[in-house]
Amino acid sequence: MDEFSYLEPMQEADLSWVLALENRSYDFPWSKKGFEKSLEQGLNYVFYSPQGKKMGYCCILTVLDEAHILNVCVATECRGKGIAKAALKKVLAKLQASIYRVVLLEVRHSNQPAITLYQSLGFHQDGIRKNYYRVNGWDEVRQELVEGREDAVLMSFVCL
Numbered sequence: 001m002d003e004f005s006y007l008e009p010m011q012e013a014d015l016s017w018v019l020a021l022e023n024r025s026y027d028f029p030w031s032k033k034g035f036e037k038s039l040e041q042g043l044n045y046v047f048y049s050p051q052g053k054k055m056g057y058c059c060i061l062t063v064l065d066e067a068h069i070l071n072v073c074v075a076t077e078c079r080g081k082g083i084a085k086a087a088l089k090k091v092l093a094k095l096q097a098s099i100y101r102v103v104l105l106e107v108r109h110s111n112q113p114a115i116t117l118y119q120s121l122g123f124h125q126d127g128i129r130k131n132y133y134r135v136n137g138w139d140e141v142r143q144e145l146v147e148g149r150e151d152a153v154l155m156s157f158v159c160l
């Protein structure tokens, strides 16, 4: 059954699975180099089922007492089953038990599933960063794919 059980630090050996899911999940995915940099600098976790099946991952950059969640992704076939919520609860508890005072993130304005997920975990909206993300759109007049920009919603979670 697809149920979250535990976190493990992401390893170099996880990257082929991580990259395949990343490429399926985003229009503008991180490159292998992006993940390698994150493995060098940040806290990175893979989410596992009780049977040891990989179900998702998150990447966090830490700066002094701030933790920035840069990427959260759950395997397409495992979505909508509470996996991101349970895994991020565990991640937040780890950060809270450590030196971190605040957890920050940015999310696309159109990504309602992620915004609702973060709100349900206790994140609050702090503001909007205009035109922060690249976005692909369909131009009806020219009948072609065009690149535009989309706002970011800035959110924070205060560690108590």
Ligand SMILES: CC(C)(COP(=O)(O)OP(=O)(O)OC[C@H]1O[C@@H](n2cnc3c(N)ncnc32)[C@H](O)[C@@H]1OP(=O)(O)O)[C@@H](O)C(=O)NCCC(=O)NCCS
Binding pocket: 025, 071, 072, 073, 074, 075, 078, 079, 080, 081, 082, 083, 084, 085, 086, 106, 107, 108, 111, 112, 113, 114, 116, 117, 118, 120
């Ligand atoms: C966003 C994402 C990580 C959510 O993972 P998930 O495991 O499906 O989320 P959960 O099942 O734990 O959902 C937790 C809460 O999020 C919200 N949520 C999740 N999917 C939703 C959807 N499709 N529509 C609306 N709300 C949704 C709900 O509030 C849900 O709680 P509820 O089921 O009690 O109502 C997943 O959809 C994903 O990997 N998306 C692609 C990558 C991405 O956009 N990442 C976020 C970048 S900031």
